[in-house]
Amino acid sequence: MPADALNAFLRTQLDDLKAKGLYKAERQIQSPQMSGITVNGKPVVNFCANNYLGLANHPDIVAAAHAGLKAWGYGLSSVRFICGTQDVHKRCEQQIARFFGKGDSILYISCFDANGGLFEPLLTDQDAIVSDELNHASIIDGVRLCKAQRFRYKHSDMADLKAKLEEAKGCRFKMIFTDSVFSMDGDLARLADICELADEYQAVVGIDDCHGTGHLGATGRGGAEELGVLDRIDVITGTLGKTLGGASGGFTAASAEVVDWLRNRSRPYLFSNSVPPALVTAGMAALDLVDTAGELRTKLKANTARLRAGLEGAGFTVKPGPTPILPVMLGDAAVATKMAAELLKYGIYVIGFSYPVVPVGQARIRIQVSAAHTTEQLDHAIGAFTQVGKELGVLK
Incomplete structure (x- = not known):
């Protein structure tokens, strides 16, 4: 059957994606979209949403x-x-x-x-x-x-x-x-x-x-x-x-x-x-x-500056820019995927991005900061990134 042949071919392609660290698995969220969410029954700090001012579910x-x-x-x-x-x-x-x-x-x-x-x-x-x-x-x-x-x-x-x-x-x-x-x-x-x-x-x-x-x-x-x-x-x-x-x-x-x-x-x-x-x-x-969100915009800039300073101070390469998007550059797709999985164990929800979303050799974890993030959440993220970075050999 033509459909059987197509399905068999796609299975091999999907297995290849998984082997290269390019497979995009979806995690299920069991809570509303906020700075803190529940993933797989566990509370985590969310750095994946485009919820820059924290207005989702306002x-x-x-x-x-x-x-x-x-x-x-x-x-x-x-x-x-x-x-x-x-x-x-x-x-x-x-x-x-x-x-x-x-x-x-x-x-x-x-x-x-x-x-x-x-x-x-x-x-x-x-x-x-x-x-x-x-x-x-x-x-x-x-x-x-x-x-x-x-x-x-x-x-x-x-x-x-x-x-x-x-x-x-x-x-x-x-x-x-x-x-x-x-x-x-x-x-x-x-x-x-x-x-x-x-x-x-x-x-x-x-x-x-x-x-x-x-x-x-x-x-x-x-x-x-x-x-x-x-x-x-x-x-x-x-x-x-x-x-x-x-x-x-x-x-x-x-x-x-x-x-x-x-x-x-x-x-x-x-x-x-x-x-x-x-x-x-x-x-x-x-x-x-x-x-009327001037205070939220000010808070967002302060949160972004705090997180960027903490990550760069730990030794990570973070692409420069004036926005609340912080790309932590890792290079290797498998490393980015592994690091995101390990960070989840520490209560930090991020995603590793690799080809074709970004160019080959420029895999990264993209952090998106929100005005809704607390100082405690930001500092927890800095600590978790530092710990996992050392465990995976990303940081020396």
């Missing part, structure tokens, strides 16, 4: 979700342009647009869909898309669906970006698109320099701000606000599923014309069910909380 957000469920129902059973748009969707989109200072915004089930549905409607084979080589998989997939000429520049290399823009000079429209925060490395795109080059070459600038929105910038408007260029970014994609409550839902914020065109031509929007109203009302509450 009582105001949970209450807003309950209210949305009661007022608007469970789901729409339809796509937006048929019978799946409620006025709560429009109000949320207007709030997101105001939040970023853009003309309009459009909701998607996820930011993966927002990125997947962005490029193909806007750009043709007469145009060019210029993309950072370390952009998220959703951006890469969205670009693949687009017929525009593709140019990939070396990570944050402005000389290479300029060279690629020079190559694309004859194209009708040019779009530079980058993550604002690179989620595996914790660094920020050089957005000010990118905007200068965009002005020089008459290019549109777009960013994926999933890992920046809510906690970066003086008012939480993300990586572009942090770097002082929010008004110079033309297109922003993002998510309600990280800092903004941690559930699901994505968006694109841009000019009214861009958003209106996406409503008419973006395939993930046209052919996917509407975002459930409870997620919409919860997302709106999260945006309200971000506006």
Whole structure:
């Protein structure tokens, strides 16, 4: 039977992944998402969530979700342009647009869909898309669906970006698109320099701000606000599923014309069910909380600085960067997987990342800090990392 042959082949491939330390096993959490969670019946400190401000399960957000469920129902059973748009969707989109200072915004089930549905409607084979080589998989997939000429520049290399823009000079429209925060490395795109080059070459600038929105910038408007260029970014994609409550839902914020065109031509929007109203009302509450979350943003920076100093002081190599993403570089995939497993025994929940999520030879444990982490939790993590690092020979 063909299916038997396929299954046998996949078993060998899965065994190979396990042998190389590349197999991605899922651990079951038996508690809500917080800084401290229960995994396999054991309390552990959670350093794996994108819960940067600690808003996942915030009582105001949970209450807003309950209210949305009661007022608007469970789901729409339809796509937006048929019978799946409620006025709560429009109000949320207007709030997101105001939040970023853009003309309009459009909701998607996820930011993966927002990125997947962005490029193909806007750009043709007469145009060019210029993309950072370390952009998220959703951006890469969205670009693949687009017929525009593709140019990939070396990570944050402005000389290479300029060279690629020079190559694309004859194209009708040019779009530079980058993550604002690179989620595996914790660094920020050089957005000010990118905007200068965009002005020089008459290019549109777009960013994926999933890992920046809510906690970066003086008012939480993300990586572009942090770097002082929010008004110079033309297109922003993002998510309600990280800092903004941690559930699901994505968006694109841009000019009214861009958003209106996406409503008419973006395939993930046209052919996917509407975002459930409870997620919409919860997302709106999260945006309200971000506006008054200055103390949480300050706490997050302090927590990040404390943990980074402790790990570097112990002898770990932690990639530099201004965000709460701390990549502890280990190199070997098997070592990263083993270290994460051992840390779990000490009550620290982290994951080892290796190829294809990161380049070969750059395996790491990615720590994500939250404003909800206590000083005791951070110090416990430093001690556990140090102990396990010595046991595995990572530290001398």
